[in-house]
Structures are given as structure tokens and as C-alpha cells.
Amino acid sequence: MDIFETMDLFHSYKNSKVESLKNINIKVGKGKKTALLGANGAGKSTLFYHFNGVFKPKSGTVLFDGKPMEYTKDALAELRSDVSVMLQNPDEQIFSATVEEDIAFGMLNQGMVREEIDARIDEVLSMVGMTEYRMRPTQQLSYGQRKRVAFAGAIATHPKVLIMDEPTAGLDPQMAQETLEIADQLHIGGTDVIISTHDVDLAYAWADEIHVLRNGTLVYSGVSEGFYKDSVAVALAGLMPPAMFAIDSNLTEICGIGNGKYPHTRAELLSKMAVKDTKTGTLYGIPVDDYIDQAMIDCVLAHAEEGAAVGIYGIQTRRIAYKEALRLDYVFDGMENCLIEVMNGNDAVIYYDRSLSDMVIGKVVKVSGFGLKIPFEVRGGL
Amino acid sequence: MDGILETKDLYFYYAGSTSGALEHVNIKITKGKKTAILGSNGAGKSTLFYNFNGVYSPSLGEVLYEGKPIKYSKKALRSLRSDVAVVLQNPDDQIFCSTVGEDVAFGPRNLGLSEKDVAERVELAMFQTGITMLKDKGTLQLSYGQRKRLALAGAIAMKPKVLIMDEPTAGLDPQMANEVMEMANQLHHLGTTVVISTHDVNLAYGWADEINVLRMSKIIYSGTSEGFYSDIKLVHTAGLMAPAMFSINKNHCDMNGVEEAPFPTSLPELVSKMSSERPKSGMMLILSITDGLTEDEMLKATGPLGGPRVGVYGTAARKAVFRGKLHADYVFNGIDNCLLECVNGKNSVLCCEGRMVDIVTDRIERLKQFGTSVGYEIREV
Numbered sequence: 001m002d003i004f005e006t007m008d009l010f011h012s013y014k015n016s017k018v019e020s021l022k023n024i025n026i027k028v029g030k031g032k033k034t035a036l037l038g039a040n041g042a043g044k045s046t047l048f049y050h051f052n053g054v055f056k057p058k059s060g061t062v063l064f065d066g067k068p069m070e071y072t073k074d075a076l077a078e079l080r081s082d083v084s085v086m087l088q089n090p091d092e093q094i095f096s097a098t099v100e101e102d103i104a105f106g107m108l109n110q111g112m113v114r115e116e117i118d119a120r121i122d123e124v125l126s127m128v129g130m131t132e133y134r135m136r137p138t139q140q141l142s143y144g145q146r147k148r149v150a151f152a153g154a155i156a157t158h159p160k161v162l163i164m165d166e167p168t169a170g171l172d173p174q175m176a177q178e179t180l181e182i183a184d185q186l187h188i189g190g191t192d193v194i195i196s197t198h199d200v201d202l203a204y205a206w207a208d209e210i211h212v213l214r215n216g217t218l219v220y221s222g223v224s225e226g227f228y229k230d231s232v233a234v235a236l237a238g239l240m241p242p243a244m245f246a247i248d249s250n251l252t253e254i255c256g257i258g259n260g261k262y263p264h265t266r267a268e269l270l271s272k273m274a275v276k277d278t279k280t281g282t283l284y285g286i287p288v289d290d291y292i293d294q295a296m297i298d299c300v301l302a303h304a305e306e307g308a309a310v311g312i313y314g315i316q317t318r319r320i321a322y323k324e325a326l327r328l329d330y331v332f333d334g335m336e337n338c339l340i341e342v343m344n345g346n347d348a349v350i351y352y353d354r355s356l357s358d359m360v361i362g363k364v365v366k367v368s369g370f371g372l373k374i375p376f377e378v379r380g381g382l
Numbered sequence: 383m384d385g386i387l388e389t390k391d392l393y394f395y396y397a398g399s400t401s402g403a404l405e406h407v408n409i410k411i412t413k414g415k416k417t418a419i420l421g422s423n424g425a426g427k428s429t430l431f432y433n434f435n436g437v438y439s440p441s442l443g444e445v446l447y448e449g450k451p452i453k454y455s456k457k458a459l460r461s462l463r464s465d466v467a468v469v470l471q472n473p474d475d476q477i478f479c480s481t482v483g484e485d486v487a488f489g490p491r492n493l494g495l496s497e498k499d500v501a502e503r504v505e506l507a508m509f510q511t512g513i514t515m516l517k518d519k520g521t522l523q524l525s526y527g528q529r530k531r532l533a534l535a536g537a538i539a540m541k542p543k544v545l546i547m548d549e550p551t552a553g554l555d556p557q558m559a560n561e562v563m564e565m566a567n568q569l570h571h572l573g574t575t576v577v578i579s580t581h582d583v584n585l586a587y588g589w590a591d592e593i594n595v596l597r598m599s600k601i602i603y604s605g606t607s608e609g610f611y612s613d614i615k616l617v618h619t620a621g622l623m624a625p626a627m628f629s630i631n632k633n634h635c636d637m638n639g640v641e642e643a644p645f646p647t648s649l650p651e652l653v654s655k656m657s658s659e660r661p662k663s664g665m666m667l668i669l670s671i672t673d674g675l676t677e678d679e680m681l682k683a684t685g686p687l688g689g690p691r692v693g694v695y696g697t698a699a700r701k702a703v704f705r706g707k708l709h710a711d712y713v714f715n716g717i718d719n720c721l722l723e724c725v726n727g728k729n730s731v732l733c734c735e736g737r738m739v740d741i742v743t744d745r746i747e748r749l750k751q752f753g754t755s756v757g758y759e760i761r762e763v
Contacts (some may be wrong), residue, residue, distance in 0.1 A: 173583060250722055251653055254727075298535075
């Protein structure tokens with residue numbers, strides 16, 4: 001099932017003879033983490049604007065959820081309550097004088113009642129870590145903060161689809177990481193997340209499926225490795241292979257360690273490279289709801305005293321961990337780092353949002369599948 | 383070591399603000415070193431740059447250029463800015479004129495050079511940044527990537543002793559980013575001291591000789607990259623993460639009981655270090671290009687079809703390959719890709735701008751530490 005599909009889509013900008021999108025037939029799968037890749041000017045943003053109906057195709061059709069899009073005022077209003085787009089430049093998206101008003105804007109447009117709006121503002125500000133900025137004038141915010149406010153506004157309407165144009169551009173590494181964690185969280189909660197980027201490393205680690213645009217034409221749809229294997233196509237698209245892909249394919253060729261699997265993360269690569277009979281530690285998972293109690297902390301400290309490393313994963317857990325000033329070794333990239341500790345023969349404990357349980361288990365299973373089995377036990381709060 | 387730019391107990395407050403945008407900053411930019419300034423959004427990187435070129439004057443403390451305190455008279459500043467050029471993150475803050483050629487000429491003309499000298503500098507700067515073809519184009523018609531190159535050309539045309547680039551690759555796609563960093567390497571190689579500010583740790587790791595890390599207006603680290611990333615708590619406090627190359631090496635070494643040093647900072651170095659069994663390494667033929675490259679010369683280097691893979695390094699070499707309509711396998715990131723071929727036991731051919739051959743041989747020399755000794759031949763074409 002596809003969330004978006006275009007059929008023979010063409011587009012050109014007013015007064016331009018050049019077609020900015022040429023015969024695009026794309027199927028964006030439902031429930032998939034999708035990345036749209038391409039060099040500057042390849043047509044990524046133009047395509048996005050067709051997904052939320054801002055642009056109407058010159059010819060061809062756009063289907064949302066199996067139905068052709070309509071461009072009446074009512075139909076578009078409905079579409080945009082389902083499909084949120086977060087622009088690359090937050091300033092094109094922030095209109096109101098205060099953070100609170102700005103986030104409320106989309107919901108007011110949808111005619112939501114004030115109590116519900118207030119509750120949602122609380123929810124999304126907490127997700128993006130900006131609770132204390134609720135009353136601030138938007139003019140006084142830094143770039144990173146404006147980007148978060150735009151993000152909060154885009155997700156407050158609980159869209160079915162969230163489209164993010166270069167979500168991490170201009171953000172420092174930690175903020176970029178947090179943004180992706182939130183995207184993961186929304187995805188697991190059932191939102192379809194589509195990002196456009198030219199950060200190949202980010203897309204390689206994150207996406208289930210990629211679509212590649214080049215000069216307004218769709219040149220690839222499928223899993224990442226299928227694209228990067230064709231180095232000529234990669235070069236023509238203005239891209240370069242992701243570091244992880246390049247490291248793996250070179251090592252595979254040189255050492256003949258190929259098992260036909262493509263590691264997309266550090267932990268997966270190391271699992272693949274590990275020699276047989278490597279002694280691992282154990283990964284202990286502590287699922288977190290909306291609090292971390294003393295029993296959980298004691299449990300973690302007991303492990304830590306025996307040398308286990310402690311990490312966190314998930315936005316809610318992160319907020320609580322900061323508030324409670326927990327003892328942590330890995331504040332960022334916690335899951336990845338804890339997995340690596342375990343592969344290294346150490347134990348590790350990870351606090352994670354309970355809503356991310358499937359993702360945590362999924363990652364353990366996936367990394368184990370690359371060769372080195374990761375023992376995993378859930379502790380506390382059961 | 384010579385400090386070309388230096389700050390002493392520098393404090394800077396924005397008007398009306400009581401908290402310092404820079405506090406007690408002591409930093410030394412060494413002549414001839416590739417220096418990166420790292421820090422999260424808002425840490426003070428750009429404010430520091432504006433103190434370097436005299437746009438801001440310190441609230442307290444001083445800034446030294448070539449050992450002497452900066453003076454803020456109009457005349458002194460003009461002379462400073464012809465030596466210390468800053469390329470801003472957003473090119474639109476820097477492009478004023480209506481055509482590309484005029485915009486590049488703007489700075490040199492202000493230096494009071496003769497029209498002939500101005501024209502020469504403009505030609506060279508446009509050539510180095512690959513925008514010669516755009517000379518008569520309107521600046522408003524340029525794409526973002528082209529505007530970014532134009533801003534760089536304008537700075538290079540000043541023939542600065544120090545070139546400071548604020549987030550040089552932000553917003554660029556991977557190939558363009560790679561080209562910009564090649565240009566930075568080239569300028570550095572020809573004697574300009576290049577300083578970049580970035581929060582792209584992966585970029586800085588492969589590039590910089592020295593890093594300085596800013597956190598909330600203060601310098602919290604100055605030294606080698608490895609020294610900084612080895613202290614993961616400090617890295618996280620700074621709002622940063624360790625570069626992928628550093629982490630993979632560390633994890634791999636921990637798992638296999640190998641020494642972390644030497645630290646690989648490029649793919650060929652990492653792959654060489656991580657692969658215990660390797661075929662005998664291949665040879666590299668470096669075509670040192672002064673002007674153009676003919677099909678005959680290329681054929682002589684690669685032999686008939688199915689010969690070694692061909693890479694390109696340097697803007698001029700890339701142009702020679704395009705102009706000669708020649709085939710290359712690695713138009714971007716040529717050094718790394720050709721070295722990888724050699725690590726992998728295959729021969730490779732690198733089309734390299736003549737003046738940049740030393741960069742390649744330095745990289746070959748460096749790769750020896752990681753277990754791969756690549757034989758090479760330099761052929762002038």
C-alpha cells in the first residue's frame with residue numbers, strides 16, 4: 001500500500017521552459033521510513049509541494065492514500081491536516097509573535113477547541129525540549145530553536161504524514177540526533193515520515209527506502225544499497241556513497257568477509273566484522289513511562305558499579321534523565337553505543353521510552369543478524 | 383610555531399547584553415596549519431571570526447595579527463581585511479554587485495590595484511572556483527551552490543594571507559562540498575592559512591591539523607582532533623558527537639585489542655588498518671597536469687579498455703578532463719578513491735593538478751603508517 005503515488009507527473013515553474021519534474025512515477029510506501037535524495041536543484045522540494053497540494057501538476061496525477069488529489073479549497077484544507085510539511089528554513093514557516101501562538105496556528109485553522117490546543121502545545125513543546133520557551137517571542141529565538149518551533153508546529157496537528165525538507169541542515173550534531181529520534185518516535189506511533197536530504201550518511205542510517213531525483217527525473221527507488229552499488233548513477237546524481245557503505249564494501253572486497261548483508265550503522269558494521277567466538281556482555285533494557293523511580297535507578301547503578309555503561313534512547317527518557325541528573329555514559333546515540341559496549345565484552349544498560357520497545361528489540365535483533373549475537377534482557381518497570 | 387592570528391583574554395559583549403558572546407578566549411591560529419573551529423549553534427564561532435577581521439572590536443582583551451595588536455582606524459582595517467578574508471555562511475550576505483565578474487572584482491578594486499591587476503585576479507579566482515563561465519551572468523540568477531562559489535571567489539581575489547570560512551559546506555550537496563574542501567586544500571597548499579568553522583565533525587576530522595572547540599562563549603579545547611574526541615564527556619558537553627571515522631576505529635581497536643593510534647582520518651587509512659589480510663597493494667600513476675590533458679595522454683596512462691580506474695583531483699584537473707571529454711571513474715574524491723583501489727591491490731591513475739601533486743604524495747606517505755605502501759610514478763603531461 002502506498003501513501004503517495006504520482007503518475008506521469010510533470011511540473012514547470014511559471015515563465016520557465018524547463019521542466020522541473022519530468023514524468024515522475026513514484027510510490028511512497030506506507031509505514032516505511034522514506035528518504036528523498038538528490039543534489040541541490042534536483043527537484044526534491046518541488047516534489048514535496050505536490051504532496052501537500054501547494055503545487056498542482058502541469059500534467060499527471062498525485063494520489064494520496066490511493067485517491068487522486070483534489071484542489072478545491074475544502075479538499076486542500078483536509079489534505080493539509082493529514083500531510084504536514086516542515087520546510088528547510090524555519091523562517092518561512094514561523095508567522096506568529098510568540099512560540100505558543102505559532103504552534104497553535106495550524107490547529108486553530110482546523111477549528112480545534114482551545115483546551116485540546118493547549119494540551120497539544122504542551123505535548124509537542126516537551127517533545128522538542130522547548131517547554132520553557134512557550135511564551136517567548138519567536139524573534140528572540142536562535143536558528144536551532146526556530147527549527148524546533150517549526151517542527152513542533154508541524155507535528156501538533158497529529159498528521160498522518162510528516163514531510164521534512166533537510167530536517168538537520170544547519171543543526172549541530174546533537175540537535176540533529178534529537179530531531180531524528182523524534183522522527184523515529186512519530187514513525188513508530190504510526191506517522192509516515194518522509195525526509196528530503198542530501199546528507200547521504202544520515203539517509204543511509206535512517207531510511208528503509210530511498211528515492212533519488214536527478215535533474216527533475218526519478219532515477220532510483222528501492223533500498224539504499226541497491227543505489228550505491230551503482231557508482232556511476234551515484235556520481236551522476238551529484239551524490240557520494242555514504243561512509244558506512246564505502247567502508248563495508250571495501251572491507252568486503254579486500255578481506256572477503258561478505259555475508260551479503262549491508263551494515264547501515266556502526267554497530268552493524270562491527271557485528272559483521274567481529275571474529276567468531278567474540279565474548280559479549282549483556283544489554284539490559286529499562287523501559288521508561290513518564291517517570292524514572294528509585295528502584296530503576298538502583299538497578300542501573302548496581303550494573304554500573306560492575307562496570308556497565310549507561311545510555312538513554314528516546315525523547316521522553318532524555319527529558320527525565322536531564323531533570324533527574326541521572327548518571328549516564330551515553331547521552332547521545334545511546335542505543336548504538338550501548339550495543340557496541342556489549343560487543344566489546346562489557347555490560348550496558350539502556351533507559352528507553354517504552355513506546356520505542358519494538359524499535360529497541362528490532363535493533364538488537366538486526367545487529368545480531370550481522371554475526372554477533374547480542375544478549376538482551378529487560379529489567380525493572382515490567 | 384608562528385601565530386598568525388591570536389587573541390589574548392578576549393571578551394566580547396553584544397550591545398545591551400550582559401552575558402558575553404566570547405569570554406576569556408585565548409586562541410592561536412598557527413601559520414600554515416589547517417585550523418577548524420568547532421562548536422554547537424550559538425557557541426560563539428561567528429562572533430570570534432568577526433573579531434579576527436576587525437568587524438567587531440573586543441570589549442576587553444586584544445586580537446593580534448602577525449604578532450601586533452589590531453588597530454581599528456579605517457586605514458588599518460582596510461589593510462587588515464586585504465590580508466584576512468572571511469567567507470560568510472550565507473553567500474547572500476556577501477554578494478553585492480549585479481554580475482558575477484563585477485562582484486569578484488569588488489574587493490581587489492577597493493585595494494586600489496590597477497585595472498589590469500584586478501582583471502588578472504578576477505580571472506584566477508573565477509578559475510579556481512570553477513565559475514569562469516558565469517562571468518557575465520546576473521548574481522540574482524545563480525543557484526545557491528553557485529552563489530557560495532562566487533562568495534569564495536570574491537574572498538580569494540583579495541589574495542588573503544588568512545582565509546576564514548564560516549560553515550563552508552552548509553547547504554551544499556556532497557559533490558559540491560567535496561569540491562569546496564578541495565579548493566580549501568589547494569589554497570592552503572599554496573600558502574594561505576585556512577580556518578574553517580563548522581559543526582560537521584566528520585568534515586573537520588579529515589581536514590584539520592588543529593581544532594579549537596567553543597562552548598557557550600569559551601574555548602574548552604585546543605589541540606589535535608584525537609585528543610578532543612578521546613574525551614567523550616567533553617565532546618558531549620560541547621554539543622558535538624565523535625566523527626564516524628574516529629568511533630569506528632576506536633570500537634574496532636577495542637574489540638580486537640589493537641592500539642587506537644595511529645588514527646585513520648580517511649577511508650583508505652581506515653580500511654587499510656581494519657583489514658588484516660590484504661593483497662599486495664597496487665601502483666598509482668599520477669598525471670601531473672599543467673594545462674590540458676589529451677586523449678592520447680590518457681590512453682597511454684590507462685592502456686586499452688578495462689585498465690585501471692581513473693580519479694581526478696583539483697579543479698583544474700577536473701576541467702581538463704571535462705574539456706578533453708575524457709572518461710574518469712572518480713570525478714570527485716579522487717585521492718581517496720584511487721588510494722582505495724591501491725589498498726585493494728589494483729592499480730589506479732590520478733589526474734592531478736600539477737601544483738597539488740605534493741598533497742597526493744603526502745597522503746601516500748601517510749598511508750604507510752596504516753600498513754599500506756603504495757608505489758607511485760609522477761608523469762608530467
